[in-house]
Amino acid sequence: MVLAGLADSPVLNGLRSVVETLRGEAGFVYIAKARRVAREKGIDVISFGVGQPDIPTFPHIIEEGKRALDERFTGYTETAGIPELREAIADYLNGRYGAGVSPDEVIVTTGAKTAIFLALASFLDPGDEILVPEPSYPAYPEAARALGAVPRFVPLRWIPGRGFELDLEALEAAVTPRTRMVVLTNPHNPTGALFSPSQVDELMELARRKGLIVLADEIYDNFVYEGGFKSVLEHSDWRDYVLYINGHSKTFSMTGWRLGYLVARREIAQKLTRLAVNIYSCAPSISQRAGVAALRGPWEPVREMVEEFRRRRDVVVEELSRIPGFEPYVPRGAFYIFPRVVGLLDRLGMETEEFVDHMLEERGVVMLPGTVFPETAGRGYVRLSYAVSVEKIREGLARVREEVERLLAERGRR
Ligand SMILES: Cc1ncc(COP(=O)(O)O)c(C=O)c1O
Known part of the structure; x- marks a missing residue:
């Protein structure tokens, strides 16, 4: 039996208010947005959004997982x-x-x-x-x-x-x-x-x-x-x-x-x-x-992956340094960089989320707005994960650079 009115539904009405205010995790939200852009606009989306290595689980680990299944574990x-x-x-x-x-x-x-x-x-x-x-x-x-x-x-x-x-x-x-x-x-x-x-x-x-x-x-x-x-x-x-x-x-x-x-x-x-x-x-x-x-172990695959990430980090820093208004630095751990773009956004008259959405919608590049981590300190910053191949890093950041230069030429003078 379905209850008559919304007022009667304990499921609808009983949710703790704090649960209503939870924000979810932006990485997951942007994965969905990126899929939509790829589908609707046919753009080859390059994502700097995901927080996971792009390399599959190493083979010896998969083999042990299979063995566990074969042994009905x-x-x-x-x-x-x-x-x-x-x-x-x-x-x-x-x-x-x-x-x-x-x-x-x-x-x-x-x-x-x-x-x-x-x-x-x-x-x-x-x-x-x-x-x-x-x-x-x-x-x-x-x-x-x-x-x-x-x-x-x-x-x-x-x-x-x-x-x-x-x-x-x-x-x-x-x-x-x-x-x-x-x-x-x-x-x-x-x-x-x-x-x-x-x-x-x-x-x-x-x-x-x-x-x-x-x-x-x-x-x-x-x-x-x-x-x-x-x-x-x-x-x-x-x-x-x-x-x-x-x-x-x-x-x-x-x-x-x-x-x-x-x-x-x-x-x-x-x-x-x-x-x-x-x-x-x-x-x-x-x-x-x-x-x-x-x-x-063996731990060799981990070491190789980390070496690859170090190379990518260097490429990200190099490419970001070429984008007007981005203030990168050399991150020493994890696989993220959080460049400051405050001055750029001021010149463009854009909020952090607006800038990030613009890059996704217009150029198919996913970055996460600093404001999802999770309140105010990240305003005017963006997060990029470099768990992405070097070619994609170069291509994605070239798109960002072109778009920033275009926007600055168009809006920056106003
Ligand atoms: C700092 C930090 N802790 C924990 C996690 C969650 O890890 P897991 O996928 O194992 O739950 C993440 C994932 O992004 C993370 O960045």
């Missing part, structure tokens, strides 16, 4: 993950960071995003505050808001020619009695920043002094092009302050396999598993088997 697993995977994750982190992680401090999740949600849902009460350096990957503040907590945005510091760094004084000044957590994404999405070891040390020191949890998302820890990456796990007291997030999506190009993990001190990991079982039961069994193969 298709049932539920332990919620925290199969022991082989938890061990492989601990070995990876210990081999790299000397972290002393034990397998029972690892919870395998359905992608890093679920690990983020699990962490926030387990520690934030309604009204609690979480410090989010901005621009930011949107999942932390969005999930926090969904839980009734309050994101406090603290702009990163923009240093012309050098890019972005944490503003530790501003972070400290933003701490209130309700602050429970501070987010550290390193290497950073959307800016490609690699925060220096001394900044990581200072953030940990701030957490110690103020009694805050550091939600450390190091999902891009293999995409580091210049030395100087320090993991929070290199701090011997990480267990007291850190909820650590990582995953297979980027390093092994496994976004669709949905495999991530959370690391926390043993007692906490056990308790979080009780929430995890009620959300997703376990990560996909086949993906977990493949995830073991990924971590056990």
Whole structure:
């Protein structure tokens, strides 16, 4: 039976208002927009929007996934993950960071995003505050808001020619009695920043002094092009302050396999598993088997991919430097760049979103507006992902350059 009027529908009327205000994730919205433009206008769209490597999952990982299927390894697993995977994750982190992680401090999740949600849902009460350096990957503040907590945005510091760094004084000044957590994404999405070891040390020191949890998302820890990456796990007291997030999506190009993990001190990991079982039961069994193969190696394909990304980064920087009004810098991690275009937009009399939409509609080039990361600090910036071939980077950015020059000739003089 269908209820008579809209007023009677508890489904229509019962939605929590905060859910109405969630914004989704722009990357996914722009994938749909790009498809529409390609279909309606017949343009060969070049997308700098996607946050995933363009290379398929490496063959030895796929083979292990197939083997798991052939062996009918298709049932539920332990919620925290199969022991082989938890061990492989601990070995990876210990081999790299000397972290002393034990397998029972690892919870395998359905992608890093679920690990983020699990962490926030387990520690934030309604009204609690979480410090989010901005621009930011949107999942932390969005999930926090969904839980009734309050994101406090603290702009990163923009240093012309050098890019972005944490503003530790501003972070400290933003701490209130309700602050429970501070987010550290390193290497950073959307800016490609690699925060220096001394900044990581200072953030940990701030957490110690103020009694805050550091939600450390190091999902891009293999995409580091210049030395100087320090993991929070290199701090011997990480267990007291850190909820650590990582995953297979980027390093092994496994976004669709949905495999991530959370690391926390043993007692906490056990308790979080009780929430995890009620959300997703376990990560996909086949993906977990493949995830073991990924971590056990060979690692050569990862190294080759990262080398390729370094080449692309250099091409992106070179091409962006040729576009009037773009202020690029050399990003040292992840596979994003977040050039400032404030002056250009002022000259064109355009808002960030308008500029980005214009480039898509007129020239078939997808960039993401800085304003989707996720509030105001990204106004006047655009994000480009260079998980795209060198030829496409050159072609896409040539289109942007031509269009910017045309617009400047047409509008800039007004
Ligand atoms: C910083 C950061 N954390 C987490 C994720 C989500 O990863 P997953 O696909 O494993 O959920 C992303 C994906 O873009 C990301 O950029």
